[in-house]
Amino acid sequence: MEVIKVINEMAGTVVEVRVSQEANIQEGDTLFVLESMKMQIEVQTPVSGLVRKINVEEGDFIDEGSVLAEIEEVSG
Amino acid sequence: MEREEKVLKELERIKKGGPQRGHEKQRAEGKLFVRDRLKLFLDDGEPYTEFGRFARSGDPEFAADGIVTGTGKIDGRLVFFAANDYTVKAGSIGRYHGQKFILSQIAAIRARKPMVYLVDSSGARIDETGGYHCERSIGLFYYHSIMSGFVPQIGVLYGTCFAGTAYTPVFCDVLIMMKDAAMAIASPRMVKMVIGEDVTPQALGGAQMHASVSGSCDFVVDTEEQAAEIVKKLVGFLPDNSDCLPPEAEAREPKTDPAKIDDIIPPDANRPYNVRKLIEAFVDADSFLEIKAKYAQELVVGFARLGGKVIGIVANQPSVKGGAIFPESSDKGAGFIWLCDAYNIPLVYLCDTPGFMAGSAVERGGILRRGRNFIFATSCATVPRICVVVRKAYGAGIYAMSGPAYDPDITLALPSAELAVMGPEAAINAVFFNKLQAIEDKEERAKVEKDLRDAYREGYNIFKLAGEMIVDDLIPPRDLRKECIRYFEAYKDKHVDRPKRRHATIVGG
CATH class of the missing domain: 3.90.226.10 (2-enoyl-CoA Hydratase; Chain A, domain 1)
Structure with a gap:
């Protein structure tokens, strides 16, 4: 099974973590909400699968390019 | 009679393009023969005018020297075009090929009409183009530059295109790439040789990479039909040249009310x-x-x-x-x-x-x-x-x-x-940071912060700004x-x- 890294595309602060470890998620689900430039930025999963690792918590500053989570892809 | 027959017969042969193995190679790559490709673009399915058809006609394997050049009509609009014939030496640029390309650019400038490039070329035939890479006959990027902003240039890239030839696609005002096409300043083989990097053509310069990362490609398409559709739409939006207005069409109501x-x-x-x-x-x-x-x-x-x-x-x-x-x-x-x-x-x-x-x-x-x-x-x-x-x-x-x-x-x-130097959160934080920090009671601080933000927001109330003619x-x-x-x-x-x-x-x- 392929593990997909969810990469942060916009530097900002995590205001909400919407998933937990081992959660079953569908492509397009919102995993995190970041605040950056006073906007809410939703981070969605590019694939369906299991959340294997969450690297951030609420309040963390996350730079562009950081790995937010790792998802084990479950194919169709 | 006999003379005319001779010309017709020769033209018939030239229209068939390169040798059988060239056609097979093109088919194997899932691509259309250049004259079938042109049918997707041009009214009546063929060029309106075509020049240089007899280029290198003495050589049976070099029909038109591997490039079809001329004019065509797209939904009634005349455009110039240059389209590589991949069945002739993989569309490579030989002496007359290069000349035809440049002559069609010069013609488009004189005629003040858009130019469409259908690029399917493996690069230069080094032995024929002189080998010095700076002869006048290969100044195609010079003409690309002169044309830029004068007549629209639209490009479609069908195959892999490395080194010099990869500039034609990026000189275009709009570039469409087939999903398996690739372009790069140096081929994977050259990359391996000069810097030691192992990389596939797709990872190096694939359509997806250029569309999403480098920003050098405007559209990625799955089929040649889709590429032609986009070119037609673009021609419909763009004027003939910088002195003309873009074409009008019938007005339609929006999709959403x-x-x-x-x-x-x-x-x-x-x-x-x-x-x-x-x-x-x-x-x-x-x-x-x-x-x-x-x-x-x-x-x-x-x-x-x-x-x-x-x-x-x-x-x-x-x-x-x-x-x-x-x-x-x-x-x-x-x-x-x-x-x-x-x-x-x-x-x-x-x-x-x-x-x-x-x-x-x-x-x-x-x-x-x-x-x-x-x-x-x-x-x-x-x-x-x-x-x-x-x-x-x-x-x-x-x-x-x-x-x-x-x-x-x-x-x-x-x-x-909301027009402002910055949003209320950032503005209040910037201006009143010390004042807010001095308030010890958390609730009180939050209340003062909110009041300040509301007051700030009121300052750029849009009715107020319209009243002040901002x-x-x-x-x-x-x-x-x-x-x-x-x-x-x-x-x-x-x-x-x-x-x-x-x-x-x-x-x-």
Whole structure:
């Protein structure tokens, strides 16, 4: 099974973590909400699968390019 | 009689292209023979005129020296074209091939007509082009440069294209790549040799990479039919040359009723929404053709029709990165504005941005310098420009988005508009930080902060700003389309004189 890294595309602060470890998620689900430039930025999963690792918590500053989570892809 | 027969017979042979193995190679790669490809583009399925057909005709394997050049009609519009024939030596550029290419560019300049390049070439035939790579006969990029902004240049890339030939695609105003096509300054083999990197053609310069990462490709398509469709649409949007107006079409009502615009924009200024929905309720139905849709998606740009007339749209996209402007989106915006200004295409800016992105990553990416190019392109564009303040217009973002001080012909605000140096959270934090920190009671501090923010927000209440003529008018969202159509009609003969100079010192705006 392929593990997909969810990469942060916009530097900002995590205001909400919407998933937990081992959660079953569908492509397009919102995993995190970041605040950056006073906007809410939703981070969605590019694939369906299991959340294997969450690297951030609420309040963390996350730079562009950081790995937010790792998802084990479950194919169709 | 006999003489005529001889010519006809020879033409028949030339039209068949290269040798059997060339056709087989092309078929194996899932690509069409150049003359079948041209059928997808041209009225009546064939060139209107064609020259240089007998180039290298003495050699049975070099029909037309591997390139079809001439004119054709696309939905009645005459364009010049150059299309490589992959069945002849993999479309490589030989002596007459190169000459035909350049002669068609010179012809397009003289005739003042658009040029379409159907690129399917493995590169130069080094032995034939002289081998010095700087003979006059291979100055095709010189002519690309001279044509830029004078006649539209549209390119489609069908195969892999490395080194010199990869400049033709990137010199085009708009580039379409087939999904398996690739282009790079050096081939994977050369890359391995000169720097030791192992890389596949797709990873190095594939269509997806260029569409989403480098920003060098505007469209990726699955089929040759789709490529032709996009070229036809583009020809429909672009004028013959920089002295002409873009072609008009019949007006159509928008896909979504403009009365819905007020519902599309969320009441909470921090909530994202998809600006394409707003565009759908603004332009003629099915007329929006987004350019570089996969690149720097926080800015949406593209051609559309408004009441039948061609416009260019520059819109912040709040659903991607909050609509903040990044170095990449600055390039994307600047390039599109410059393209529209070159070809007399009026611009509508839909502004909803928290501003230029902040932080060390974007500073290293040249946010100031590249953001400057965006502001420069807007400031220097002399086509009619309308600035619509949809929602947020914070900081220098509104300069790039043709705000009131950047000489738009009109600035229209929707009731959701918020024009300010920065948002209330950032502003209160910046101005009253010490005062707030001095309040020990947490609840009390939160209350004071909220009151300050509310007071700040009230300071840029849009009715107040309209009252002070900061914006030219405040309009009900449902009237946005109607108002823009009327303003563009009013400004269709717009003319501005600028101080005489050779040219600006900013390149790439």
